[in-house]
Amino acid sequence: MRDSYLDEFFTFLRFPSVSTDDAYKEKLVECGQWLVEKLKRIGLEAQLVSTPGHPIVWAKNKHQPGRKTVMVYGHYDVQPPDPLELWDSPPFDPVLKNGYVFARGSTDNKGQILAHILGIQEMLGENGDLPVNLHLIVEGEEEVGSGSLPGFLKEHRDSLGCDVVVVSDTGMVARGVPTLSYGLRGVTACEVKVTGSKMDLHSGVFGGAVANSITALARLLATLHDENGHIAIEGFYDDVNPLEDWEREAWRKLPIDADKMILEETKAPALFGEKGYTTFERLWARPTAEINGIGGGYQGQGTKTVIASHAMAKLTFRLVPNQDGDKILKLVHRHLEKHLPPGVTMEIADGHSGPWYLTDPHSKFGEAAQRALKQAFGKEVALIREGGSIPIVSQFRDILGVETLLLGLALHDCRAHSPNENFPLENLENGIKMNQAILREIGGGKS
Numbered sequence: 166m167r168d169s170y171l172d173e174f175f176t177f178l179r180f181p182s183v184s185t186d187d188a189y190k191e192k193l194v195e196c197g198q199w200l201v202e203k204l205k206r207i208g209l210e211a212q213l214v215s216t217p218g219h220p221i222v223w224a225k226n227k228h229q230p231g232r233k234t235v236m237v238y239g240h241y242d243v244q245p246p247d248p249l250e251l252w253d254s255p256p257f258d259p260v261l262k263n264g265y266v267f268a269r270g271s272t273d274n275k276g277q278i279l280a281h282i283l284g285i286q287e288m289l290g291e292n293g294d295l296p297v298n299l300h301l302i303v304e305g306e307e308e309v310g311s312g313s314l315p316g317f318l319k320e321h322r323d324s325l326g327c328d329v330v331v332v333s334d335t336g337m338v339a340r341g342v343p344t345l346s347y348g349l350r351g352v353t354a355c356e357v358k359v360t361g362s363k364m365d366l367h368s369g370v371f372g373g374a375v376a377n378s379i380t381a382l383a384r385l386l387a388t389l390h391d392e393n394g395h396i397a398i399e400g401f402y403d404d405v406n407p408l409e410d411w412e413r414e415a416w417r418k419l420p421i422d423a424d425k426m427i428l429e430e431t432k433a434p435a436l437f438g439e440k441g442y443t444t445f446e447r448l449w450a451r452p453t454a455e456i457n458g459i460g461g462g463y464q465g466q467g468t469k470t471v472i473a474s475h476a477m478a479k480l481t482f483r484l485v486p487n488q489d490g491d492k493i494l495k496l497v498h499r500h501l502e503k504h505l506p507p508g509v510t511m512e513i514a515d516g517h518s519g520p521w522y523l524t525d526p527h528s529k530f531g532e533a534a535q536r537a538l539k540q541a542f543g544k545e546v547a548l549i550r551e552g553g554s555i556p557i558v559s560q561f562r563d564i565l566g567v568e569t570l571l572l573g574l575a576l577h578d579c580r581a582h583s584p585n586e587n588f589p590l591e592n593l594e595n596g597i598k599m600n601q602a603i604l605r606e607i608g609g610g611k612s
């Protein structure tokens with residue numbers, strides 16, 4: 166791999182492009198501008214398109230009639246680096262250690278999108294052209310729900326017409342095992358606030374006479390699941406498609422011990438999940454209800470004898486075919502209202518949501534993707550679904566009428582969204598090969 170690749174990777178990683186926090190707004194613009202300049206240098210036409218949120222990078226080659234058109238999609242925004250004290254090196258000051266680059270965004274998604282860009286760069290350098298017509302879209306709002314991208318796709322629907330979308334923003338089932346993901350879970354979010362008294366109260370003077378908002382919230386949240394990990398919201402599973410026999414079989418045969426891998430990686434004392442399903446089935450084909458954050462009352466040093474006026478929790482639900490995000494939120498509201506303990510009031514604010522995705526790994530383009538993966542990694546391809554979400558993928562189908570190939574390079578222990586996120590150079594290298602192979606395969610074997 167060329168030395169310049171590592172320099173460019175580091176430059177890309179030094180932009181603190183945290184999309185959720187307004188303090189970084191300018192940094193996202195700078196990162197987008199850097200990408201546009203980079204893409205122009207390798208011979209593409211590129212522009213930065215402003216949106217009500219963060220700008221979108223849009224690049225293309227010279228399109229020629231009679232060729233397939235491919236859209237490559239990725240994101241340059243990253244999750245917040247917090248908690249900072251748990252990083253071994255600063256999150257926006259990348260370092261290379263034992264073949265791994267450590268920095269926020271190294272895997273999710275800068276390393277993966279850079280592999281596309283470098284693959285394209287090499288092909289253009291060697292042949293002066295690509296085997297396909299290309300649109301490259303790199304957005305800055307994926308980690309906050311891709312709010313502006315549907316509008317952009319609708320506005321430019323005609324110019325963005327394509328045959329298929331290619332995305333590297335998912336996982337490899339294990340190191341060195343090329344992986345085609347044919348499904349993603351959806352996600353929907355809400356925030357709950359429970360209020361007891363109008364103000365914080367002395368717990369000696371008022372304790373026993375008014376409801377404690379934190380106790381009420383804890384009891385309410387405990388009604389979301391039964392003791393077997395099954396979600397207890399009425400109607401929640403009504404639209405869940407049962408697993409197909411072929412999938413159950415195929416996932417059993419994957420060359421990975423998921424339970425061992427997760428226990429080792431997470432250091433959890435034991436696995437826990439819905440009874441009656443294997444770990445892969447729970448992760449890829451079953452929905453979840455998660456409490457992502459909880460707050461209320463005194464959290465400083467020592468004790469404070471207080472009854473807190475309010476308590477809050479942030480909830481998200483991962484969704485699977487055929488659940489509908491809006492319908493699920495209605496069921497959640499109804500459940501929470503029904504189970505709210507006495508003596509408190511509640512407000513619920515709905516958050517962003519994105520649908521699940523499921524496609525056929527054996528379609529014409531799915532087969533092309535499998536051949537490209539096999540060429541790049543020299544091994545049999547694993548076909549999996551994913552537990553994570555990329556909300557825009559279902560919009561590619563709805564707005565542009567095309568399917569998406571998910572050829573991810575993220576390893577299980579990449580620490581995406583966590584401290585010490587990392588990406589192995591081995592995957593950058595194989596990713597560059599894979600990206601050339603997929604364009605060749607879609608282009609019909611010509612280079």
Ligand code: BES
Nearest residue numbers: 273308309310334335336551553554555
């Ligand atoms: N790259 C991930 C999605 C992902 C993670 C796919 C793991 C497969 C395996 C993406 O950047 C992401 O984190 N998406 C968010 C979406 C949400 C903020 C709407 C997610 O899944 O939480």
Ligand code: MN
Nearest residue numbers: 244273308581
């Ligand atoms: Mn992410």
